[in-house]
Amino acid sequence: MPRSKATQYVDNDKLSTFEPNQLTEEIRRLRQMEKLILRKKLAMEMKLQNVLADRDMYKRKFLEAQTKLEQLNLNPLPVAVVEKLITEDENRAVVRLISGQMFVCHYDPNLAIHEGDNVALHQRSMSIMEVLPSFIDPNVVAMELMTLPDTTYEEIGGLSQEIMEMREVIELSLSQPEVFKEFNISPPRGVLLYGPPGTGKTLLAKATANGAQAKFLKLAAPELVQKFIGEGARLVREIFKKARDEKGPVIVFVDEIDAIAAHRTAENQSGEREVNRTLMQLLAEMDGFENNDNIRLIAATNRIDILDPAILRPGRFDRIIELPLPNEASRQAIFKIHLKKTPKYGIHLEELAQRSDELSGADIKAVCMEASMIALRDHLNNTKKARKRVLQKDLLKAIENFKTKRKIQSNPPTQSVGLYA
Ligand SMILES: Nc1ncnc2c1ncn2[C@@H]1O[C@H](COP(=O)(O)OP(=O)(O)O)[C@@H](O)[C@H]1O
Numbered sequence: 001m002p003r004s005k006a007t008q009y010v011d012n013d014k015l016s017t018f019e020p021n022q023l024t025e026e027i028r029r030l031r032q033m034e035k036l037i038l039r040k041k042l043a044m045e046m047k048l049q050n051v052l053a054d055r056d057m058y059k060r061k062f063l064e065a066q067t068k069l070e071q072l073n074l075n076p077l078p079v080a081v082v083e084k085l086i087t088e089d090e091n092r093a094v095v096r097l098i099s100g101q102m103f104v105c106h107y108d109p110n111l112a113i114h115e116g117d118n119v120a121l122h123q124r125s126m127s128i129m130e131v132l133p134s135f136i137d138p139n140v141v142a143m144e145l146m147t148l149p150d151t152t153y154e155e156i157g158g159l160s161q162e163i164m165e166m167r168e169v170i171e172l173s174l175s176q177p178e179v180f181k182e183f184n185i186s187p188p189r190g191v192l193l194y195g196p197p198g199t200g201k202t203l204l205a206k207a208t209a210n211g212a213q214a215k216f217l218k219l220a221a222p223e224l225v226q227k228f229i230g231e232g233a234r235l236v237r238e239i240f241k242k243a244r245d246e247k248g249p250v251i252v253f254v255d256e257i258d259a260i261a262a263h264r265t266a267e268n269q270s271g272e273r274e275v276n277r278t279l280m281q282l283l284a285e286m287d288g289f290e291n292n293d294n295i296r297l298i299a300a301t302n303r304i305d306i307l308d309p310a311i312l313r314p315g316r317f318d319r320i321i322e323l324p325l326p327n328e329a330s331r332q333a334i335f336k337i338h339l340k341k342t343p344k345y346g347i348h349l350e351e352l353a354q355r356s357d358e359l360s361g362a363d364i365k366a367v368c369m370e371a372s373m374i375a376l377r378d379h380l381n382n383t384k385k386a387r388k389r390v391l392q393k394d395l396l397k398a399i400e401n402f403k404t405k406r407k408i409q410s411n412p413p414t415q416s417v418g419l420y421a
C-alpha cells in the first residue's frame with residue numbers, strides 16, 4: 001500500500017530516535033511546511049472560485065445563445081389590423097394584413113380586442129394570438145401637451161361675444177357644475193369653433209383652458225390619420241382615458257377636426273375606413289362624457305362645409321361658434337395687442353384698422369412683425385439717423401407688402417412658355 005501524503009513528512013519511527021535539539025529543529029521544519037500548505041490551500045481555493053465564476057458565466061452565455069437560437073427557430077407571426085369584430089356568433093373577427101388581404105379569424109374571448117387594434121396572427125390558422133401594444137406611446141404624445149396654457153383672454157382682440165359664450169359653456173360649467181345641475185342642464189360636452197384660418201380658434205381654446213384652470217390636451221386631427229396610421233382610433237381612446245384619469249379639469253382640443261370628420265364617402269378605401277374609425281371613436285368618447293364632469297372638448301375647423309352631419313347633430317356639440325374675420329373695431333384691438341411690446345412712435349391704430357380689411361388676426365400679427373423688420377433694416381442702414389422705433393409708415397408699408405404678396409399668391413403670374421404651348 002502506498003504511503004499517504006500525511007505520513008510522507010512525519011516518520012514516527014524516526015522521531016523516537018531524535019535528539020532533543022533535533023526535535024525542535026524538526027518541529028520548526030514542520031511548522032514552516034504547515035504554513036506553506038495553508039498558503040497553497042488558499043491559492044487553490046481562489047483558483048476554484050475563479051473557475052466557478054467562469055462556469056457561471058459560460059452557463060449564462062449558453063442560455064442566452066439557446067434563447068436566441070429558439071427565437072431564430074420560431075415562426076414569424078403575421079401582423080394585422082382588426083377591421084371588425086363579429087361577436088354575435090362565436091368569437092371571430094375580420095382582420096386585414098398590411099398587404100391588404102382580409103381574413104375572418106377566430107380569437108380567444110379572453111383577449112381584449114377592439115376594432116383598430118394591431119394583432120399578431122398564427123401563421124397557419126390565422127387565429128389571433130395576441131394583441132400587440134400600440135406602436136406609439138400615448139404618454140409621449142399626450143404628456144408634453146398636458147399643460148396649463150398661459151394664454152389669457154386679454155391676448156384676444158375682438159371676439160368678446162365668442163369669449164363670453166366660451167366662458168359660459170366651458171369655464172362656468174367646470175367651475176360651478178352645481179348651478180348647471182340646479183337648472184337641470186346636463187353638463188356640456190364641448191364646443192365647435194369654425195372660421196377662416198388665423199382667426200384665433202387655437203388662441204381662444206387655450207385662453208378658455210387658462211380661464212377654467214384646465215389642463216390643455218391638443219390633438220391635431222391630420223396627424224392622427226397621417227402620422228399614426230392605423231393607430232388613430234386607439235390613440236383617441238387612450239388619450240381620453242388619460243384625460244379621465246386626471247384629477248382636475250381637462251380640455252381636449254381637436255384641431256382641424258375636418259381631417260377625421262369629413263363627410264363620409266364610399267367605404268372602399270382603407271384610408272377612408274381608418275378616418276371613419278377615428279371619428280367613430282371620438283364620437284363614442286363624446287357620448288361617454290355624460291358620466292364625467294371634468295372633460296370638455298373643443299374642436300376647430302376651417303372647413304365646416306365638409307363636416308360629417310353626424311358630428312354636427314344636436315347633442316354632440318353644445319355650441320357651434322363662428323370666428324369670422326375681424327371687423328374694423330376688432331382689427332384695431334388686434335393691432336393694439338400685437339404692438340403692445342413694440343417700441344413705437346406716432347401710431348394711428350384707426351388708420352391701420354381701416355387699411356387692413358380682409359386680414360385675419362394671424363395676418364395682423366405677421367404685419368406687425370414685418371413692420372418691425374422694416375424699421376430694423378432702416379435702423380441698421382441709416383447710421384447717421386439711427387432710429388429705434390416703429391413708425392406708422394412702416395406698418396402701412398407692411399400692410400401693403402402683405403396685400404401684394406397675397407394677390408400674387410391667389411393669382412400666380414401665368415408662365416408664357418408652357419410645355420405644351
Ligand atoms: N383675435 C385675435 N386677437 C389677437 N391675436 C390673434 C387673433 N386671432 C389670431 N391671432 C394671432 O394669430 C395667431 C394664430 O391664430 P390661431 O389661433 O392659431 O388661428 P386659428 O387657430 O384660427 O387658425 C395667434 O397665436 C395670435 O397671435
Ligand SMILES: [Mg+2]
Pocket residue numbers: 198201202255300
Ligand atoms: Mg389653429
